[in-house]
Amino acid sequence: MGDIRFEGVSHHFGDDAVLRDIDLTLTEQRIGVVGANGSGKSTLVRLVNGLVSPQAGRVLVDGQDVAKHAREVRRRVGFIFTNPDTQIVMPTVREDVAFSLRRLKLPATDAAARVDAALERFGLDALADRAAHKLSGGQKQLLALAAVLVAEPSIVIADEPTTLLDGRNARIVTEYLGSLHQQLIVVTHQLELLEDFERVIVMEDGRVVADDAPGPALELYRAAIR
Numbered sequence: 001m002g003d004i005r006f007e008g009v010s011h012h013f014g015d016d017a018v019l020r021d022i023d024l025t026l027t028e029q030r031i032g033v034v035g036a037n038g039s040g041k042s043t044l045v046r047l048v049n050g051l052v053s054p055q056a057g058r059v060l061v062d063g064q065d066v067a068k069h070a071r072e073v074r075r076r077v078g079f080i081f082t083n084p085d086t087q088i089v090m091p092t093v094r095e096d097v098a099f100s101l102r103r104l105k106l107p108a109t110d111a112a113a114r115v116d117a118a119l120e121r122f123g124l125d126a127l128a129d130r131a132a133h134k135l136s137g138g139q140k141q142l143l144a145l146a147a148v149l150v151a152e153p154s155i156v157i158a159d160e161p162t163t164l165l166d167g168r169n170a171r172i173v174t175e176y177l178g179s180l181h182q183q184l185i186v187v188t189h190q191l192e193l194l195e196d197f198e199r200v201i202v203m204e205d206g207r208v209v210a211d212d213a214p215g216p217a218l219e220l221y222r223a224a225i226r
C-alpha cells in the first residue's frame with residue numbers, strides 16, 4: 001500500500017483558511033473522506049498529487065515530498081475528478097486511454113494490448129472508436145477510470161466520482177472502485193459507498209474532526225448533519 005503523510009499542513013484561499021494544521025498518515029487500502037460542502041475535502045486530496053501546494057507543512061507520498069517531486073508522485077497517484085469532461089483530452093475513447101500511457105514509452109504492441117485490456121475491463125471495447133465527448137455521463141466516468149487505471153497508479157484518488165451519475169452507473173463505478181487492488185481514497189457525499197472501507201475521515205471547517213472505522217465515523221457525521 002501507499003504511505004501518504006500530511007505533516008502540519010495548512011492552506012488558505014485569500015483570507016479563507018481551508019485546511020488548518022492537518023497531520024495524517026494514510027496507509028490503509030480504502031479510505032473515505034466526508035464532510036459538509038466547503039469543509040476542505042477536495043483541497044485535502046488535491047494536495048496528494050500536487051494539484052494544490054500547501055502554504056504550510058508538507059505532504060509526502062511514499063517518503064517523497066509532493067512539492068519537490070510532483071512529476072514522480074503524479075506517476076504513482078491517479079486522480080479521478082467529479083466531472084469526467086475535465087479529464088477527457090483526446091477525440092476517441094481508445095485514443096484517450098492510450099494518451100495516458102504515452103509517458104511510459106512502452107513498445108507500441110504492449111501499449112495497444114494494455115489499452116485493449118483496459119477498454120474491456122471497463123466495458124468500453126464496443127465504444128473504442130466513438131467520439132469521447134459524445135458518450136453518456138456514466139460512460140465518460142468509466143472512460144476516466146480506464147484512462148487513469150491503464151497507467152497502473154499505485155494510489156487512486158476519486159473526488160465525488162459518482163455525483164453526476166444515475167443509480168445504475170453509480171453502482172457500476174462503485175463496483176469498479178471496490179474491485180481495485182490499489183490504495184483508494186474516495187471523497188463522497190454518498191456515505192453508503194464507504195461502509196466496507198477500512199477508514200473514514202470526517203472534515204469540518206478545514207479540520208479533521210473524526211478519523212475512525214466507517215461505523216463510528218459515519219455515525220458521528222450522520223448525527224452532525226441531521
Ligand SMILES: Nc1ncnc2c1ncn2[C@@H]1O[C@H](COP(=O)(O)OP(=O)(O)OP(=O)(O)O)[C@@H](O)[C@H]1O
Pocket residue numbers: 013016018035036037038039040041042043044
Ligand atoms: N481554487 C480556489 N480558489 C478559491 N477558493 C477555493 C478554491 N478551491 C476551493 N476554494 C474554497 O475552499 C473551500 C474548501 O473547498 P473544497 O473544494 O476543498 O471543499 P469540499 O469539502 O471538497 O466541498 P464540496 O463538498 O462542496 O466539494 C471552499 O470555501 C471553496 O470555496
